[in-house]
Amino acid sequence: MNYGPEVLTLFREARHSGTVPGGACGYARGRSGVVEVVFSATMADGRISAMRYGALGCPWVIAACEWACREAEHRPLRRLAEFDAASLTGVLSAPAEKTGSLLVVEDAIAALRANLERAED
Amino acid sequence: MPAEVDTIYLDYAATTPVDDAVVAAMMRCLGRDGIYGNPASLMHEPGRRAAAAVVAAREQVASLVGAAPREIVFTSGATEADNLAILGAARYFRDRGRHLVTSRIEHKAVLDAVARLEREGYEVTRVEPDPAGRIDPAAVSAALRDDTLLVSIMWVNNEIGVVNDIEAIGRACRERGVLFHVDAAQAVGKLPMDLARLPVDLLALTAHKFYGPKGVGALYIADRPGVQVEPLLAGGGQERGLRPGTLPVHQIVGLGEAAAIAGAALSAERERLAALRARLEAGLQGVPGVLINGAGAPRIPGIVSVTVSGVEGESLFAALSPLAVASGSACNTTSGEPSYVLRALGRDDRLAASSVRFSLGRYTTAEEVERAVEIFGDAVGHLRRIAAPLDGRVA
Numbered sequence: 001m002n003y004g005p006e007v008l009t010l011f012r013e014a015r016h017s018g019t020v021p022g023g024a025c026g027y028a029r030g031r032s033g034v035v036e037v038v039f040s041a042t043m044a045d046g047r048i049s050a051m052r053y054g055a056l057g058c059p060w061v062i063a064a065c066e067w068a069c070r071e072a073e074h075r076p077l078r079r080l081a082e083f084d085a086a087s088l089t090g091v092l093s094a095p096a097e098k099t100g101s102l103l104v105v106e107d108a109i110a111a112l113r114a115n116l117e118r119a120e121d
Numbered sequence: 122m123p124a125e126v127d128t129i130y131l132d133y134a135a136t137t138p139v140d141d142a143v144v145a146a147m148m149r150c151l152g153r154d155g156i157y158g159n160p161a162s163l164m165h166e167p168g169r170r171a172a173a174a175v176v177a178a179r180e181q182v183a184s185l186v187g188a189a190p191r192e193i194v195f196t197s198g199a200t201e202a203d204n205l206a207i208l209g210a211a212r213y214f215r216d217r218g219r220h221l222v223t224s225r226i227e228h229k230a231v232l233d234a235v236a237r238l239e240r241e242g243y244e245v246t247r248v249e250p251d252p253a254g255r256i257d258p259a260a261v262s263a264a265l266r267d268d269t270l271l272v273s274i275m276w277v278n279n280e281i282g283v284v285n286d287i288e289a290i291g292r293a294c295r296e297r298g299v300l301f302h303v304d305a306a307q308a309v310g311k312l313p314m315d316l317a318r319l320p321v322d323l324l325a326l327t328a329h330k331f332y333g334p335k336g337v338g339a340l341y342i343a344d345r346p347g348v349q350v351e352p353l354l355a356g357g358g359q360e361r362g363l364r365p366g367t368l369p370v371h372q373i374v375g376l377g378e379a380a381a382i383a384g385a386a387l388s389a390e391r392e393r394l395a396a397l398r399a400r401l402e403a404g405l406q407g408v409p410g411v412l413i414n415g416a417g418a419p420r421i422p423g424i425v426s427v428t429v430s431g432v433e434g435e436s437l438f439a440a441l442s443p444l445a446v447a448s449g450s451a452c453n454t455t456s457g458e459p460s461y462v463l464r465a466l467g468r469d470d471r472l473a474a475s476s477v478r479f480s481l482g483r484y485t486t487a488e489e490v491e492r493a494v495e496i497f498g499d500a501v502g503h504l505r506r507i508a509a510p511l512d513g514r515v516a
Contacts, residue, residue: 003439011439017507034433034471038510054510058435062507 003059007092011059016069018052024119026112030104035061037108041072043116048072048079053108060098064088064105077120080113129489129496130445133482134279134307134424139375140332140483146378147334150174150371160368161359171370178377182339185380186305186324187315194340194360195373199306200230201353202325202340203273205364206302207234209350210271210323211243214300218270222299224248224256226280226462230325231273231304243270253418254281254466258289265293271300276308276324280462280478281415282424284312291320300348306330306338310383311391311421316341322348328372332483333379337372340364390483394422397481397490401425404494405479408501414466414476425479428463432504434474440500444493447478 003011023040030036034057041051051072053065068083085102088094094102130138139147150156150171160175162168176190183190196202211221223235225247239245246264251257256274265272272294277284287303294301302323308314310331316324322345327338342348342363356365383390405411405427414426429437438448448460459473468476479493 001435001439008439011436012503014503014507017510019510034474036508036511040510052510054508056433056508056511058433059439062436 001059003063004093007059007063007094010063010066010092014062014066016052016066017054017062019054020050020052023050023052024112024115026108026110026115028104028107028111030057030101035101035104037061037065037105039065039069039108039112041112041116043077043120047074047076048116049074051112055105057101057104058098060092060094061101061105063092064094064102067091068105068109077113077116080109080116083109128443128445129493131479131481131485131489131493132445132447133485134282134330134478134480135447136329136335137332137482138484139329139334140379140382142382143333143375143378147371147375150374156370156374158370160370161357171368174370174374175368178373178380181377181380181384182326185314185384186309186326186341187317187319188341189317189344192316192341192344194342194363195368195376196325196338196340196364197336198329198338199228199304199325199327201364202327202338203228203230203302203304204234205340205350205353206323206325206342207231207271207273208238208353209363210300210302211238213349213351214270218266218268220244220246220266220269222246222248222261222264222269222272224250224274225465226250226254226256226278227273227275228279228304228306231275235273248274250283250465251418252466254278254283254415254462255418256285256290258286258293261290262293265297265299269297269299271302273302273304275304275306276312277305277421277424278415278462279307279424280460281426281466282307282420282480283415284308284419284421287321288319294322295320298347307421307424310380310387311423313387316343323350328376328379331379331383334372334375337369337376339376386483391422394481394485397485397487398422398425400487401479401481401490401494404491405497407494408498410501414463414468423481425481426463426476427479428468428472428476429501430472430475431508432475432501434459434471434476436504437475437477437500440503441477441496444479444496446493447480448474448476 020040023042051069158167158171160172179190309326324341329335410430463473
């Protein structure tokens, strides 16, 4: 598999892997069980103050999680709505066969967003 | 994560670099000043020189495996040799029987040849390996029937390096009058071999697994009554009509030279690789959740297969990227499917996908082994840290 330099950098650095203590969570698991993703995040002043992830999956999944955390931190919650599988595929130049794996990332982000909204209410 | 470094090649079971002395021998056959003649053209000097080079190479190959030169038929590699043995014997002896025995963990060259015969109406029994990946001679013996024509079992498994008891399996075949074919692609040049005293009828080998060129190999056909194959190709009478086509002299000379070098170095190289393997295994087993595949069975010193829990296979290989290692069989990775060998040993798909084959060779150094252990530990640690927030959820 040929990974672009950005994917490899995100995969290798993985600076946002981990957990935000006391944060809301969003979890998703692929049908085959090979891909699992969990995000956690906290809000402050209507913005995402910290966001972390845990992932079991291919480099595209890990890179997508890392990218999403970097892009979401310090931005309004609605930013998360833009992180769907199609946008992740485009940003990472992921091959079509990785769409299923990136849908798991999308589901986990959607679950996180819902839980953060609930916590904000 | 470690920074990118020069590749450390630990995939010698997939293929080996061509030895410099082999390259030099091959070069002597190329170019206008080389041994360029057609070895079938015995009426002139260039042809006779080529024929002499082929004779010498045949003797070198025969010597490596303990055979007589007349028992060596040159082919394009082990895949062709396996096909010639299996399809050729089945067709030559089509009236003798319609049943074949093999194992579930043979190389695809054998499994696909046998499957072709199955489609042509032959019956096939595929023996299961024991938990360590070894084929029990008693299981092969129990599978034999009155109409069994041929048994095909590999000498060394290409994914896990387990060595089968070829002598015991061959003896069972000989007692029942059944032909015995051995895929020895991973064994030749690595294990001492004396086919003159072993009950083996047909044996496939390939040069590129022991520092020779790709595209050339051989089939050993025991010179004894009742051992014969039907050629797969029609053409000239080369190789006693069993493998027609103008002989690629430079390739054959390369195979011969590689055989001579491997034979001379075999004993010392086995000891050296065994020491490196011990070091590698000790280091890998220092990483929690690592299992050695084939542990408990006799294994060739050059191959170490491990299964790692708690990581995803594709990411593991990406994280190991400075290491040139294999995910199961190199010949199988194009399919993207988890290894059928490891699944036969009871590994589930996820574990089979997160398995790594390290294969050591002539140019592997102790420093490379130490570095490989370090990179492996770092890679597994990196991926487990990323997966850690899933603890309690990870299947």
